Amino acid sequence: MANEEAKSVTDTDRTVDQLSSGGVMFRVQDLDLYYGNFQALKKINIEIPARKVTAFIGPSGCGKSTLLRCFNRMNDLIDDVRIEGKILLGDRDIKDANMDVVRLRTEVGMVFQSPNPFPMSIYDNVTYGLRCQGIKDKALLDEVVESSLKKAALWNEVKDDLGKNAVKLSGGQQQRLCIARAIALQPTVILMDEPTSALDPVATGKIEDLMETLKEDYTIIIVTHSMNQAARISDKTAFFYLGDLIEYGDTDRVFSKPADPRTEAYITGRFG
Amino acid sequence: MTNDRRTLDALTNKRGMNNQRRLADGIKDFITYLSTSLSVLVLGAVFVFVLTRGWQTLSWDMITGDFWGGNFKVNFTETLPGTFTAPGSLPQDAYFSEKYGFAVRDDKNHEKKDIMVLLYLDPESPLKTSVGATAGPTLDQPLSAGIGAEIRKITYVNDDGAKKSAGLLGKQNAEQMVFTLDTQSVSVDSMDFQSSGGGIRGSLAATLMLIGITLVIALPIGVFAAIYLHEIAGKGKITKMIRAAIEMLNGVPSIIFGLMGMTVFFPLTRLFGATTPNILLGGITMTVVLLPVIIRQTEEALITVPDKLRMGSLSLGATKTQTIFKVVLPNALPGILSAGLLSISRIIGESAALIYTMGTFVVDRPQLNGRATTLAVQIWSVMSGEQPNFELASAISILILLMVLVLNVSVKMITASLNKKWKE
Ligand SMILES: Nc1ncnc2c1ncn2[C@@H]1O[C@H](COP(=O)(O)OP(=O)(O)OP(=O)(O)O)[C@@H](O)[C@H]1O
Ligand SMILES: [Mg+2]
Numbered sequence: 095m096a097n098e099e100a101k102s103v104t105d106t107d108r109t110v111d112q113l114s115s116g117g118v119m120f121r122v123q124d125l126d127l128y129y130g131n132f133q134a135l136k137k138i139n140i141e142i143p144a145r146k147v148t149a150f151i152g153p154s155g156c157g158k159s160t161l162l163r164c165f166n167r168m169n170d171l172i173d174d175v176r177i178e179g180k181i182l183l184g185d186r187d188i189k190d191a192n193m194d195v196v197r198l199r200t201e202v203g204m205v206f207q208s209p210n211p212f213p214m215s216i217y218d219n220v221t222y223g224l225r226c227q228g229i230k231d232k233a234l235l236d237e238v239v240e241s242s243l244k245k246a247a248l249w250n251e252v253k254d255d256l257g258k259n260a261v262k263l264s265g266g267q268q269q270r271l272c273i274a275r276a277i278a279l280q281p282t283v284i285l286m287d288e289p290t291s292a293l294d295p296v297a298t299g300k301i302e303d304l305m306e307t308l309k310e311d312y313t314i315i316i317v318t319h320s321m322n323q324a325a326r327i328s329d330k331t332a333f334f335y336l337g338d339l340i341e342y343g344d345t346d347r348v349f350s351k352p353a354d355p356r357t358e359a360y361i362t363g364r365f366g
Numbered sequence: 367m368t369n370d371r372r373t374l375d376a377l378t379n380k381r382g383m384n385n386q387r388r389l390a391d392g393i394k395d396f397i398t399y400l401s402t403s404l405s406v407l408v409l410g411a412v413f414v415f416v417l418t419r420g421w422q423t424l425s426w427d428m429i430t431g432d433f434w435g436g437n438f439k440v441n442f443t444e445t446l447p448g449t450f451t452a453p454g455s456l457p458q459d460a461y462f463s464e465k466y467g468f469a470v471r472d473d474k475n476h477e478k479k480d481i482m483v484l485l486y487l488d489p490e491s492p493l494k495t496s497v498g499a500t501a502g503p504t505l506d507q508p509l510s511a512g513i514g515a516e517i518r519k520i521t522y523v524n525d526d527g528a529k530k531s532a533g534l535l536g537k538q539n540a541e542q543m544v545f546t547l548d549t550q551s552v553s554v555d556s557m558d559f560q561s562s563g564g565g566i567r568g569s570l571a572a573t574l575m576l577i578g579i580t581l582v583i584a585l586p587i588g589v590f591a592a593i594y595l596h597e598i599a600g601k602g603k604i605t606k607m608i609r610a611a612i613e614m615l616n617g618v619p620s621i622i623f624g625l626m627g628m629t630v631f632f633p634l635t636r637l638f639g640a641t642t643p644n645i646l647l648g649g650i651t652m653t654v655v656l657l658p659v660i661i662r663q664t665e666e667a668l669i670t671v672p673d674k675l676r677m678g679s680l681s682l683g684a685t686k687t688q689t690i691f692k693v694v695l696p697n698a699l700p701g702i703l704s705a706g707l708l709s710i711s712r713i714i715g716e717s718a719a720l721i722y723t724m725g726t727f728v729v730d731r732p733q734l735n736g737r738a739t740t741l742a743v744q745i746w747s748v749m750s751g752e753q754p755n756f757e758l759a760s761a762i763s764i765l766i767l768l769m770v771l772v773l774n775v776s777v778k779m780i781t782a783s784l785n786k787k788w789k790e
Contacts, residue, residue: 166681173601200683210674212693223682226692272678279683 119144119283119313120165125179127160129172134160136337138179142330144282147305147314149328149345151321153360156334158317162285165315166202167195200227203276207288209268211260211275216243216252219260219271223279238278246274247304266297273304277312284308286316290323302327321361325349333357416767420760428565428761431512432730433744435563440496440509445523445553450488460485461544466554467491470517470540481516482533482540484559492554499556508731511559517543519558522551529555564758566765568730572645572738576724577713579649579734580656581706587653588660589702595661596668597690616658621718627651628722640735648724648740655719656712660705667701668694704780711773714766717742726750741766 120142127135150158243249248270290298332342352358450467462469467488498504519535599605679689725737732738748755
């Protein structure tokens with residue numbers, strides 16, 4: 095299959111099981127993160143399971159996005175950020191100075207809050223990541239485009255006009271295109287920061303269904319403000335408050351028997 | 367709400383603020399209106415003034431004609447006849463030379479004296495290959511008679527190898543001259559003619575050459591500097607200092623750049639065979655003048671490219687350089703284009719920086735490594751002589767105003783479309 099080839103071309107003969115030791119994808123140990131003098135994350139310890147959907151919830155400003163950005167080192171782009179502690183992907187600390195960040199980002203894809211397709215054709219959007227890796231084989235790219243768009247449940251809507259400028263798609267289609275774009279690189283992890291907050295219920299439903307199928311192949315971490323969404327689609331839920339990880343466990347358990355009164359207050363909508 | 371209202375009223379009434387405020391507002395409004403109408407008035411006055419003085423002079427002949435009218439003697443580098451066919455568009459009274467590919471007719475000048483006017487010159491005609499034969503700046507420079515030039519004499523070589531004269535100075539009219547040349551000549555040797563002059567072709571060409579040279583040097587440097595400042599350099603002190611320095615360059619009077627160009631860059635242009643101020647030197651100097659503008663404008667364009675696109679690109683495993691060249695630059699292109707257009711209008715309007723670096727001597731056939739004037743400098747040049755040619759200066763001004771107007775409107779349109787693109 096095309097995707098298998100893509101893997102070999104991008105020089106990643108990794109598998110989810112190899113990367114994650116004992117079904118754990120990321121192991122975060124004593125993570126502190128500072129924006130200047132402000133500490134946004136405090137001694138975070140969390141294990142993200144492989145091939146599961148993990149939801150990060152918590153009131154605005156509690157550090158969900160900040161932690162999410164640690165997993166693909168997007169925090170590097172922000173000036174004046176200081177990070178202490180460890181984030182292990184398999185046995186590698188991705189914070190390591192000699193970590194190949196560009197390579198890491200092909201392994202750990204990201205979908206942003208507001209859809210951000212490039213103002214180029216749908217085809218070029220999907221193949222962007224591979225082209226950046228130097229892949230030019232047209233047949234291979236064609237196959238990746240088809241399989242990625244199919245996985246992102248967008249293929250049927252756009253297959254007749256792959257040359258269409260992506261910014262002309264609807265918001266929901268754009269977001270699915272962004273997911274397809276990330277999938278095209280065959281990542282092991284997909285990070286999603288409030289991927290449906292800019293979408294209507296129908297488009298949201300489509301993306302939620304999509305995650306259900308994607309988690310068979312990928313590890314998904316999603317930040318969401320919707321308790322319903324977290325309860326519906328995630329296997330694990332982590333509740334953050336003011337930079338602290340307050341509670342982390344199976345979603346069913348967290349929502350039915352929250353251990354911390356702050357978690358209970360938040361999920362029942364009494365604050366945040 | 368109502369409570370606030372009442373206290374405010376009480377306060378203002380007590381202090382008599384209302385009248386005072388009305389007066390203050392009135393004065394400020396008046397000053398605003400006055401200033402606005404003053405600027406509009408001045409702009410209108412400039413246009414009317416220039417238009418009335420220059421309109422008559424403005425013509426296609428003036429745009430395409432030489433500046434230096436006068437008597438010329440030229441030698442031909444190509445002397446042998448060929449076979450030419452007359453163009454269909456010649457008037458009845460024109461005489462066409464099939465051997466040399468030109469057409470003339472008899473006419474009278476405003477002093478009622480007989481003249482013979484050149485009507486047509488085949489691109490392949492030997493007469494095209496003329497070089498100046500009189501001592502002066504045009505000696506041995508290409509100097510072709512333009513359409514409308516008065517031909518006075520053409521010297522030819524006959525069967526016996528003797529040089530003979532045909533034309534008015536040989537007491538021949540157009541018909542006789544063409545007949546003589548076509549029947550008796552073996553080759554042509556030289557020509558005397560009088561061109562009308564007062565044209566701006568040389569300056570127009572020099573202006574275009576200067577624009578080309580400057581953009582070729584300045585755009586890449588400016589764009590890459592902007593990319594460095596906005597996309598690559600951190601937001602540290604050094605970046606700030608560089609940016610402040612660039613901003614400051616913007617305020618330096620351009621004549622200082624002219625002085626600098628003359629002393630610092632002139633040796634550089636010597637490598638290209640320059641012995642006098644020259645267009646290349648002007649271009650290098652204008653590059654320095656324009657860099658702040660281009661850098662600034664490009665940065666503005668880079669700012670309009672949304673960060674989420676950069677993030678998207680980087681999150682897909684693109685390197686910073688790939689992100690810049692595949693995503694950021696294509697989206698900043700309209701802005702860079704408008705930087706180019708703004709630069710062009712600055713070049714057209716510049717004079718001070720060019721006086722030292724390109725000279726003020728109007729040259730009809732400018733070359734990159736030789737003296738030349740731009741249109742703006744030609745205005746200065748024709749006005750500073752013993753007999754200022756106000757009409758020509760005004761005509762050139764009209765052209766400059768038109769060009770700058772078109773350029774600025776284009777920039778406005780590009781900016782507007784750029785802003786709309788990301789609004790959604
Ligand atoms: N680039 C930055 N520079 C400085 N402080 C930042 C930066 N980004 C985030 N912060 C701060 O870090 C804290 C956590 O921010 P973060 O964006 O991670 O919150 P969040 O949980 O994602 O909130 P939301 O639900 O509103 O997206 C906030 O207090 C925020 O002000
Ligand atoms: Mg967030």
